[in-house]
Amino acid sequence: MLLRTEELSRAFGGVAAVDAVSIGFGAGAVHALIGPNGAGKTTLLNLLCGIYRPTRGRILFDGRDLTGRPTHEYAAAGIGRTFQNLQVFFNMSALENVMAGRHLLEPCGLAAAALRLRARVREERACRLESEALLDFVGLAAWRDAPADAMPYGALKRLEIARALAAKPKLLLLDEPAAGLNPVETAEIDQLIQSLVTRRVTVVLVEHNMKLVMGVSQHVLVLDYGRVLAEGEPAAVRNDPRVIEAYLGAEPAHA
Amino acid sequence: MSAQFLQYLFAGLTIGAIYALVALGFAIIYNASQVINFAQGEFVMAGGMATVWLANAGWPLPVAIGAAVALAALLGLALEKFAVEPARGAPVVTLIIITIGASILLRGLAMLVWDKNVHALPAFSGDAPIRIGGATVLPQSLWVLGATLVIVVLLAAFFNRTLLGKALLATSHNRLAAQLCGISVRRVLLVAFGLSAALGAVAGILVAPITFTTWDVGVMLGLKGFAAAILGGMGSGAGAVLGGLVLGIAEAMGAGYVSSAYKDVIAFLVILGVLMFLPGGLLGARASERV
Amino acid sequence: MRGRGLALLALAVLALPLALPNKYAYEVAILIGLNALVCVGLNLLIGYAGQISLGHAGFFGLGAYGSAILAARYGWPTPLSLPAAVAGVALLAWLVGRPVLRLRGHHLAMATLGLGVIVSIVIATEDRVTGGPDGMSVPPLAAFGVALAGETAWYWAVGALLVGTVWLARNFIDSPRGRALRALHGSEIAAEMVGIDSARHKLDAFVLSAALAALAGGLTAHYSGFITPARAAFLHSIELVTMVVFGGMASTFGAVVGAAALTLLPQILTALKEYEMVVFGAVLMLTMIFMPRGLVPTLEKALAAANRRAV
Numbered sequence: 001m002l003l004r005t006e007e008l009s010r011a012f013g014g015v016a017a018v019d020a021v022s023i024g025f026g027a028g029a030v031h032a033l034i035g036p037n038g039a040g041k042t043t044l045l046n047l048l049c050g051i052y053r054p055t056r057g058r059i060l061f062d063g064r065d066l067t068g069r070p071t072h073e074y075a076a077a078g079i080g081r082t083f084q085n086l087q088v089f090f091n092m093s094a095l096e097n098v099m100a101g102r103h104l105l106e107p108c109g110l111a112a113a114a115l116r117l118r119a120r121v122r123e124e125r126a127c128r129l130e131s132e133a134l135l136d137f138v139g140l141a142a143w144r145d146a147p148a149d150a151m152p153y154g155a156l157k158r159l160e161i162a163r164a165l166a167a168k169p170k171l172l173l174l175d176e177p178a179a180g181l182n183p184v185e186t187a188e189i190d191q192l193i194q195s196l197v198t199r200r201v202t203v204v205l206v207e208h209n210m211k212l213v214m215g216v217s218q219h220v221l222v223l224d225y226g227r228v229l230a231e232g233e234p235a236a237v238r239n240d241p242r243v244i245e246a247y248l249g250a251e252p253a254h255a
Numbered sequence: 256m257s258a259q260f261l262q263y264l265f266a267g268l269t270i271g272a273i274y275a276l277v278a279l280g281f282a283i284i285y286n287a288s289q290v291i292n293f294a295q296g297e298f299v300m301a302g303g304m305a306t307v308w309l310a311n312a313g314w315p316l317p318v319a320i321g322a323a324v325a326l327a328a329l330l331g332l333a334l335e336k337f338a339v340e341p342a343r344g345a346p347v348v349t350l351i352i353i354t355i356g357a358s359i360l361l362r363g364l365a366m367l368v369w370d371k372n373v374h375a376l377p378a379f380s381g382d383a384p385i386r387i388g389g390a391t392v393l394p395q396s397l398w399v400l401g402a403t404l405v406i407v408v409l410l411a412a413f414f415n416r417t418l419l420g421k422a423l424l425a426t427s428h429n430r431l432a433a434q435l436c437g438i439s440v441r442r443v444l445l446v447a448f449g450l451s452a453a454l455g456a457v458a459g460i461l462v463a464p465i466t467f468t469t470w471d472v473g474v475m476l477g478l479k480g481f482a483a484a485i486l487g488g489m490g491s492g493a494g495a496v497l498g499g500l501v502l503g504i505a506e507a508m509g510a511g512y513v514s515s516a517y518k519d520v521i522a523f524l525v526i527l528g529v530l531m532f533l534p535g536g537l538l539g540a541r542a543s544e545r546v
Numbered sequence: 547m548r549g550r551g552l553a554l555l556a557l558a559v560l561a562l563p564l565a566l567p568n569k570y571a572y573e574v575a576i577l578i579g580l581n582a583l584v585c586v587g588l589n590l591l592i593g594y595a596g597q598i599s600l601g602h603a604g605f606f607g608l609g610a611y612g613s614a615i616l617a618a619r620y621g622w623p624t625p626l627s628l629p630a631a632v633a634g635v636a637l638l639a640w641l642v643g644r645p646v647l648r649l650r651g652h653h654l655a656m657a658t659l660g661l662g663v664i665v666s667i668v669i670a671t672e673d674r675v676t677g678g679p680d681g682m683s684v685p686p687l688a689a690f691g692v693a694l695a696g697e698t699a700w701y702w703a704v705g706a707l708l709v710g711t712v713w714l715a716r717n718f719i720d721s722p723r724g725r726a727l728r729a730l731h732g733s734e735i736a737a738e739m740v741g742i743d744s745a746r747h748k749l750d751a752f753v754l755s756a757a758l759a760a761l762a763g764g765l766t767a768h769y770s771g772f773i774t775p776a777r778a779a780f781l782h783s784i785e786l787v788t789m790v791v792f793g794g795m796a797s798t799f800g801a802v803v804g805a806a807a808l809t810l811l812p813q814i815l816t817a818l819k820e821y822e823m824v825v826f827g828a829v830l831m832l833t834m835i836f837m838p839r840g841l842v843p844t845l846e847k848a849l850a851a852a853n854r855r856a857v
Contacts, residue, residue: 051735075741087739089732091796092725099722100729104741106722110750113721114714120721127722160736167740291652293784338831345838348592352791355784356830363823478659478780485656516671523660530657534649 002027002202003048003079003171008057010047017043019226020057025171025219030193030203032213032234035223036247041206042084042175044223048204049081049173050074062170076104080169082160084176084206090149094140094159097148098131101166131166138162138192154185161192171202178209190216214238222246258389263511264504265387269396269465271503272403276458277480278487278495279410280451285489286427287447289347293354294334295455296477297361301327302456303468304365307374316377324456330361331452335445358473365470376463399461406457407496414492423447427490455480479522486526488539497537502526551799552713559705563698572697576769578809579704580762585789585801586708586715587758592787593795594719595751596731597647598655600783601662602759607669607778608635609760610767611676614684619675625689628764632757639756640749647748662783670775681774684767700769707765708802711758715798727751728796759786792833794840803842 001024010018018040025031033041046052048059050071058067061077089097106127112120135141138158143151151159157177164172174193178186186209193216196203207213213220213234220237222229224246230237237243277299284292302323309319338353345353378395385392414420425433426443434440459468459476466472479502487498502522509521529537566572584606591597612631616622622630646657670679687694694703718724729737730744737744767773776782785808793804811829815822837844 049739071738072741072743075739081739083736087733087736089729091732092728096725100725101740103722103726108722113723114718116717342835342838348791349834349838352788353831353834355788356827359830360824360827363827367820367824482656485653489652520664520667523664527657527660530649530653531645534653
C-alpha cells in the first residue's frame, strides 16, 4: 500500500465530514473516489495531501507517518495535487507555473541565487527544458509563454496537472479534473490520466463524471456521509445496491 | 485607588468612543469596497477645523457643527466620485495609495484654507468638571459618550431596518450577488464614503474641545481608528466599536498606570497581542479558505 | 528586459553627474539612491511575495540609530558599527517576522504598522541614548583614518551599491527562490502543494528587505551626519510603500523609478511653497488613477504595444 489511512477523521465544529476512514491505495493504479455531494470527498482529499489536519487517525505514505505534518512536507514525501477551484499561479506564465512546480528538485542557496553562479545558470536551463517537455506532454506547448490569466479553462486544468507532475510525485491527487470540460476535452483528460500510469505515477481521482471514472480506474471507493460505503472494481461498485441507493435514493416499494 | 481607576476608565472610554467612530468609518468603507481609506483621519480633521472656523466667523455652534459635518460628507462623496470610482478595476494596493494621495491633498488644503495653528473648540456645555464616584470627569466626555451611543444605535437601525442600509450590508457580503439583485453598487459606495466621512467629522468635532484640533490631527487619529477597526475585526460594526473602546481603555490605563510617554506603545502591544491569538480580531470571523 | 535594464541603470548612474549642476543636486541624487535601496528590498516583500509592511521605516531607523549609537556612544569604528547594526536588524526581523507573517492582508499591515510605530516611539522617548525627538549627530563613515566624505565620493559609493543590489535582486528573482516567492503570492496553498515552505520564504523576503532598509538607514545617517526619530515614523513607512507601488510592483526597476520619482517630486514642488502638499497629493492620485499598475509596468506595456504596431 502506497498510501494508507487508519481511522482518519476530520470534524468541523460538531459535524464529522470524514469519519473513521481506513483505506489503502496501491501503487501503480488509478483509484477513484466517488460519492454524492457532501459525502466528504474533497475533505478526504485535503486530508490526504496535508491541507487539513485530521482530528483523529493517521496517514501513512510510503512507510512514513505524515499525520499532522505541514503541507509542504506531504509534497516533499511525494504527493502532488490539482485543485477543483483552480489554484493556478495567475501572476506567472504557463512555463513559469511548471518551473515553480519543480521547486523540490532544485535546492537553491541564497548566495548561489543572488550571485548567479555558473552551476545555477546550468540548472536553470535544465529546469526550463524539463518544464517545456512537461508542457508538451499535457498538450500546452502553444501556451508556453502565455500569461496564465490569459489561458482558457480547459488549458488551465491541464496546466495544473503539468505543474503537479513537475515535482515528480509518486502519488497524484486529481480533484475533479474533468469538471466543466466538454466531451472532447474530457476524452483528452482520460488519455492523459492513462499515460500517467505508464509514467509510474499512482493516481487518486475525485470525479463526478461516471463514464470517466468507470473507464479509467482500476479501484473505486465510494464515500457517503464521511464513511466508506463500498469499495472494489468499477463494475462491482456500479452494481452495488447500497451505492445506487446513496446516489439515487431507495427503490420505491412495489405495490 | 478606585477613584483613580474610574478616572482612567472614563478617559479611556471617552477617547475610545472617538476611536470607535473613526473605526466605524474605516469598517463601512472597507466592507463596501475592500479599500482601507487612509484619508479617514482627514475627515476627522475637517470636521473639527471647519467647525472652529465657522464658529469663529460668528456662526452659532450647532449650525457650524451641522455645516462642518455636511462639508465632510461632501468631501467623502467627492473622494469616491473623483478618485475611487475612476480607479475601479485597479488592485487594492493602488486604491490604498490613491487614498494616501487624497490624505496628503486634504492636509495640504487644510494648511492653505485654514492655517497651521492648533485651535480649540469651546466645550459644548462648559468646562466645569463633574464628580462621578470620586473621579473628575469633563462634561465634554459625557457629550462624547452620549453622542457616540446615539450614533451607534442610529447606525444599527440604519443597517438593519432601512433598505439602503441593507443594500450596503449586501454589497459587503457579495458584490456580484448584490448587483444581480438590482443594488446599485455605485450608489452604495457613495453612501458608504459619505457616511464614513460624516462619522469621522462628528468624531473630530466631539473631541476638539478636549484634545484641540489642527491641520494634521487626522494622522494619529486615523491611525488609531484603523488600529481599532482591525482590533475589533474589520468585517463588523460591533467589532469597530468594541475595538475602539478597548484601544481607548488600554491607552488610558497604560498612560495612567505605566507611563504616559509609552501609552501608545502599550496600546499597540495590546493590539499585536490580540492579533497573535485571534488573527481575525476580537469579533472577526475565523474564515477558512475553501479549496 | 533583463540585462538591458541593468545596463541602462548602470549607464544612468555613470552619466548622471554630467547633468548635476551643484552640490545640492548631488545630494538629491544620493538621497534617491538610498531610497531606491530600501524600495528594491521592500518590492521583494510587497511586489513579489505579495505581503505588506507599513512599518519598514522602523527597520530604516533602527539601522540608522544602531550604527550611530555604536559609533558615537560606544566608540565603535564605523566599518564595524554599520554591519553590526544591519545584522542586528536582520536578527530582529527574523525573530519578529515568524509570528507576524502568519497574519494576512490588512491584519499583517496593522501588525507591521504597530511594530514600526513602537520602534519610532521608543527611539523618540529614550533620549539618553538616542538624543530624543531632536535627534543625534552621527560620525562619518571612516576606515583607517580616511573618511567617506563629500558629495562626489558618496554619489559613486551609493550608485555602485545600488547597481550591485539591483543585480543581486534580479538574480534572486529569476532563481527558484524568486519563483517560490511569486508562487506563494499567486496561491499559497498551491505553492505549499509543490513543496514550497511558504512561511520560510515569506520570512526570507521580510528579513532581506529589513536588512536593506537598515543598510540604507545607516548609510543615510553617516552621510547626513545627523538622524532624527522622524526617519523611523509611520509617515516615512507610508512614503516607502507609496514609492514601491507608484513605480510598479513586482518590478525591481519599478522600485528604483518609484524612489526616484517620489524623491524628486517634492524637491521640484518646493518651488510652489504652500501649494506643495496639495499638488503632491494630486499628482499621486492622478498617476495611480491613470497608471494603476504603477509607472514602469504601464510604460513597458505601452512600449510593447507600440512595438507591435510598428511591426
